[in-house]
Amino acid sequence: MAQPPRITTRKRKIKGDGAWAYAFIAVALVVYAMFTAYPVVSAFIISFQDYKPLGSTFIGLDNYKDTFGDSLFWKSVRNTVVYTVLTVPVALILSFAVSILILPLKKWLQTTFKAVYYLPVVASGVAMSVVWLWIFDPLPSGILNQFIGWFGMDNRNWLGTSATSMFSLVLMAWLSSHGTSIIIYLAALLGIDNSYYEAADLDGASFFQKLRYIVIPFLKPTTLFLFVTGIIGSFQVFQNAYLMTGGGPDNATTMVGLLIFNNAFKYFEFGKAAAQSLILALIIAIVSFVQFKFAGKDVEY
Amino acid sequence: MGLYKQHSGAKPIRYVRNTAIVAVLLAFALATLFPIYFMIMSSFGDPVEAGAANYSLWPQKFTFASYSFFFHYSEYSYRWLLNSLIVSACVMVSNVVFASLAGYAFSRIRFRGRGALFALLLSAMMIPYQVTQVPLYILVVNIFHIQNTYGALIMPTLVTVYNIFLAKQFMSSIPKEILECAKVEGCNQLQIFIRIVMPLSKTVMAVMAILTFMESWNTFFWPLLVTNTMDMQTIQVGLKNFRFANTTYFAPMMAGATVSALPMFILFFSLQKYFLEGVTVGAVKG
Numbered sequence: 145m146a147q148p149p150r151i152t153t154r155k156r157k158i159k160g161d162g163a164w165a166y167a168f169i170a171v172a173l174v175v176y177a178m179f180t181a182y183p184v185v186s187a188f189i190i191s192f193q194d195y196k197p198l199g200s201t202f203i204g205l206d207n208y209k210d211t212f213g214d215s216l217f218w219k220s221v222r223n224t225v226v227y228t229v230l231t232v233p234v235a236l237i238l239s240f241a242v243s244i245l246i247l248p249l250k251k252w253l254q255t256t257f258k259a260v261y262y263l264p265v266v267a268s269g270v271a272m273s274v275v276w277l278w279i280f281d282p283l284p285s286g287i288l289n290q291f292i293g294w295f296g297m298d299n300r301n302w303l304g305t306s307a308t309s310m311f312s313l314v315l316m317a318w319l320s321s322h323g324t325s326i327i328i329y330l331a332a333l334l335g336i337d338n339s340y341y342e343a344a345d346l347d348g349a350s351f352f353q354k355l356r357y358i359v360i361p362f363l364k365p366t367t368l369f370l371f372v373t374g375i376i377g378s379f380q381v382f383q384n385a386y387l388m389t390g391g392g393p394d395n396a397t398t399m400v401g402l403l404i405f406n407n408a409f410k411y412f413e414f415g416k417a418a419a420q421s422l423i424l425a426l427i428i429a430i431v432s433f434v435q436f437k438f439a440g441k442d443v444e445y
Numbered sequence: 446m447g448l449y450k451q452h453s454g455a456k457p458i459r460y461v462r463n464t465a466i467v468a469v470l471l472a473f474a475l476a477t478l479f480p481i482y483f484m485i486m487s488s489f490g491d492p493v494e495a496g497a498a499n500y501s502l503w504p505q506k507f508t509f510a511s512y513s514f515f516f517h518y519s520e521y522s523y524r525w526l527l528n529s530l531i532v533s534a535c536v537m538v539s540n541v542v543f544a545s546l547a548g549y550a551f552s553r554i555r556f557r558g559r560g561a562l563f564a565l566l567l568s569a570m571m572i573p574y575q576v577t578q579v580p581l582y583i584l585v586v587n588i589f590h591i592q593n594t595y596g597a598l599i600m601p602t603l604v605t606v607y608n609i610f611l612a613k614q615f616m617s618s619i620p621k622e623i624l625e626c627a628k629v630e631g632c633n634q635l636q637i638f639i640r641i642v643m644p645l646s647k648t649v650m651a652v653m654a655i656l657t658f659m660e661s662w663n664t665f666f667w668p669l670l671v672t673n674t675m676d677m678q679t680i681q682v683g684l685k686n687f688r689f690a691n692t693t694y695f696a697p698m699m700a701g702a703t704v705s706a707l708p709m710f711i712l713f714f715s716l717q718k719y720f721l722e723g724v725t726v727g728a729v730k731g
Contacts (some may be wrong), residue, residue: 162554164554169562176569183584249466263713266709266712268662275702278695278699287483336448405578
């Protein structure tokens with residue numbers, strides 16, 4: 145007979161907890177609904193419209209059709225892919241090599257190097273773009289021109305010609321965006337149990353064999369994580385192109401992110417921008433899905 | 446450190462190896478730090494136009510003239526710093542409070558719809574920001590009419606999904622027994638959160654606070670969209686305006702860049718541990 149009341153009190157307790165839980169997540173949910181969920185839904189609607197502040201007209205798939213027929217869109221996709229292919233793998237290899245090199249050092253040296261490599265991440269992107277703008281100064285006295293001058297090369301108009309402008313953005317990415325991945329790699333390296341190396345030592349494995357058969361398999365989840373987030377980030381890249389080259393010369397550095405920005409806030413074609421942003425989201429979703437499908441087979445999350 | 450041979454008894458080899466490694470790392474560090482060094486060093490030059498300035502790798506002069514040039518460019522330049530500070534501080538506080546509350550609820554309280562709601566939130570992390578930027582701009586500027594206000598700068602990032610995720614990951618490692626004990630003692634969930642969960646989650650809250658503050662201080666895109674009067678711009682947008690208005694003034698531009706980056710450098714060096722920890726907290730559990 146004592147059973148039923150106890151169940152109800154427990155139930156009430158859980159219910160009371162539920163109310164607290166809803167209260168705790170209320171603000172998060174409201175912010176999410178207002179500033180993420182609503183905009184996403186709204187983006188879908190706008191992408192089918194010729195948007196005007198007072199009375200938009202429904203134009204069906206025209207924005208999408210325009211986009212697919214627009215050679216500039218395809219050029220920007222190609223630029224984005226080139227940028228991604230040049231930056232993401234190199235950044236991964238660089239940060240992997242650096243973290244392997246940091247590993248045998250003493251603790252304080254590890255921390256110092258981690259801090260040093262992370263420093264450019266802390267500096268604001270606008271500040272860094274201002275600095276790099278001067279490094280790429282086309283005059284012979286520009287820093288990079290001075291540097292290649294030591295090797296007997298002629299000075300170049302780094303950001304001003306289509307041949308080198310993309311490379312300039314890539315170079316900037318190479319030298320400023322690996323702090324995070326070095327730290328993540330190092331944390332993963334420190335998480336590998338020593339007994340694996342000891343066993344390998346007993347078998348007489350060399351340094352490179354240990355690297356090949358222990359470290360690389362163990363770091364596969366980390367690599368995949370960095371790879372996927374790197375590609376997602378790279379596809380959205382906007383700021384450096386906007387601040388350094390403005391997409392030029394001749395749209396040689398117009399990435400999809402910048403194209404969407406220009407359509408939206410330079411030409412105020414909101415419908416077209418929304419359609420392009422959804423295409424970008426779809427591309428990113430497909431790319432990440434493919435990566436997880438093929439690379440992440442034996443990775444558990 | 447088993448990856449490397451221990452070379453027991455062969456100290457010189459190990460010494461040489463480590464020296465070589467440090468040399469390689471140093472070279473790479475120099476390349477990484479060069480832009481920052483170049484920025485700070487050149488900011489102390491004279492505020493003359495670029496044609497008259499020469500870029501040298503070594504400090505030639507030490508004057509604050511370029512800094513005063515930067516601050517005299519606009520009467521609002523101090524205001525930009527203040528705006529950045531206000532916005533970043535508000536965003537930081539609200540993220541720490543609301544993200545840890547939500548993280549606690551999602552990790553430790555069982556309620557109807559928990560899994561579905563959390564999945565819904567997480568899905569937001571996959572959406573590129575370009576998708577939301579246009580509707581968000583319309584919402585803030587055309588519907589709410591709050592451009593050029595702190596509200597517009599702060600509201601969209603009041604609490605980010607990333608921070609909720611961070612808090613949830615951390616809090617799910619708090620031992621269940623402690624929370625149950627508190628409950629038996631008659632604490633309600635708010636009391637549990639304030640008296641037990643918060644003191645135990647100091648690390649993750651510090652990490653959240655720092656990373657959120659940094660992100661908010663450095664953000665450029667959103668303030669650029671929703672502010673068009675000088676007095677409401679943040680330092681990043683202000684710096685961009687300064688750059689476009691004074692394309693030939695080399696040293697003052699560097700001074701401006703230094704001004705915008707320096708607060709973060711100071712924060713970084715004083716709270717380095719949390720910065721470096723913060724990077725891994727979010728990633729390890731992927």
